[in-house]
Amino acid sequence: MEYGEYLDQIEHQASALRAAAVAAGPDVPVPPCPEWTVHRLVRHIAKVHNWVGKALVTDPSAPEPHPDRPPESWPDLLSWWDDQVGALLGALRARDPAEPAWVFAVAAEPAAAFWARRQAHETAVHRLDAEHAAARSDRADSVPALVFDPRFAADGIDELLVLMTPRRYRRETVTVEGTVLFHAADAGRAWLVTLRPGQPPLIGPATEVDSDASVVGTADAVYRAAWHRPSHAVVSGDRTLVDALRTP
Incomplete structure (x- = not known):
């Protein structure tokens, strides 16, 4: 897949995740992740997006960057996450795919392209979690069978x-x-x-x-x-x- 396609997927999957999370509500359990509520799921993905934004501006040889602490209240958390998604997409769009960045996978090229791909799939998988939370079910048929393009x-x-x-x-x-x-x-x-x-x-x-x-x-x-x-x-x-x- 091309770099720009990953960015489109981040935006699309984040939007779908947010819609499902809001529909479910913050206190609803997340069936595929039994120890999580929707609040914790959103807090996790927001923190990851913030962390990746920092990784994009961190030298590959530098220590691992640390994410900021998300707010606790549900409205503030959603607003903060919106900001992190926007900042992440802005940072990725401003970079060449080959531009150096800190990454955690030693087998991966330490570049922006790694994060575009990783965040497209990170967000997509957690979108599924939010969809199951909104459906209040861990059954496979509680979420449409063909959510993702082959x-x-x-x-x-x-x-x-x-x-x-x-x-x-x-x-x-x-x-x-x-x-x-x-x-x-x-x-x-x-x-x-x-x-x-x-x-x-x-x-x-x-x-x-x-x-x-x-x-x-x-x-x-x-x-x-x-x-x-x-x-x-x-x-x-x-x-x-x-x-x-x-x-x-």
């Missing part, structure tokens, strides 16, 4: 598996062994994850369909399943391998 959803699966999942395993150890196929049928893309005890997962394009477990469906459904959100994706084979593949 191309965008497939890009999100790739970003999660290739960049985000290996980062998780810098802190954790794989304890199971086997392969998991992720197949986004309508996008024509597939990935094979190889899990090896005591080693980081190996992730690459799938060249064959034989695997110990599989997650198959539309790109939208597989995107949700990869992030452990309610999904209509079909999970088959050794479910323990899929469950062991932790996401951030």
Whole structure:
């Protein structure tokens, strides 16, 4: 996807997230994240957007920037978040995709392009959380099945598996062994994850369909399943391998 497309997605997904959050109300639980209320969800995404705005103006070799503290009251929090989304988009639009910036993923190019992609998907996944909160349900069918365009959803699966999942395993150890196929049928893309005890997962394009477990469906459904959100994706084979593949 192109840089400008990610910025459009940030704006669109943030708007949809906000609408769902307001419809739900601040005290409603977030079914995919049982420990969260909508207030905490909005506080989280607002803080992330603020933090990324700081990362964009931080030298890649500098220490990690620290976000500001969001306000507590619901009206003030929503207003503050609106400001952070606007500032983030303004900062990204003012930068060349290759312009250096601080990033947390060592495998990623330390540039503005990383943050455009990361925030498009961060905001999209939490938009799902807000939609489930508004529906007051963790059932997959409580949120429309095709919220995300296949191309965008497939890009999100790739970003999660290739960049985000290996980062998780810098802190954790794989304890199971086997392969998991992720197949986004309508996008024509597939990935094979190889899990090896005591080693980081190996992730690459799938060249064959034989695997110990599989997650198959539309790109939208597989995107949700990869992030452990309610999904209509079909999970088959050794479910323990899929469950062991932790996401951030």
